[in-house]
Amino acid sequence: MADTIFFCVRSRFCIWFLSGFKGKEMFMAVRVMIACGSGIATSAYAGEEIAKIAKSIGVDVDIHKERIQNVPANAANFDVCFVTSNFKQDVGTKLVRVDGLISGINEEAVIEEVKAALLEAAAK
Numbered sequence: 001m002a003d004t005i006f007f008c009v010r011s012r013f014c015i016w017f018l019s020g021f022k023g024k025e026m027f028m029a030v031r032v033m034i035a036c037g038s039g040i041a042t043s044a045y046a047g048e049e050i051a052k053i054a055k056s057i058g059v060d061v062d063i064h065k066e067r068i069q070n071v072p073a074n075a076a077n078f079d080v081c082f083v084t085s086n087f088k089q090d091v092g093t094k095l096v097r098v099d100g101l102i103s104g105i106n107e108e109a110v111i112e113e114v115k116a117a118l119l120e121a122a123a124k
Helices: 041-056 068-077 099-103 107-123
Strands: 005-008 013-017 024-027 030-036 061-067 080-083 094-097
Touching: 030 041, 030 068, 030 107, 041 061, 041 099, 041 107, 061 068, 068 080, 080 107, 094 107, 099 107
Parallel strands: 030 061, 030 080, 080 094
Antiparallel strands: 005 013, 013 024
């Protein structure tokens, strides 16, 4: 589309200039990494739960599953990283432990922490 100008500012908001839609904001999806031991089973379940939480607060997410060993190398590519184990290494990206979504232990507190992390990432 030759008459479309797509202008992205440093934040996660974009302004789409197209005749009839001038000045409307489009929300870009929050890039999320979910990591577990194998990057398959537990992260898949946690991903489904995080997707439900994100939908409930109106945040679009782009979810990628990963092995826990790959978190340090790949964290910079994401807005927030969720892990299903006791991973404490500083990776320069918001890191949230979500094993409570799997076990049910302290689940409500984990859900609130996930909501806060997603909203914070969406606001950037």
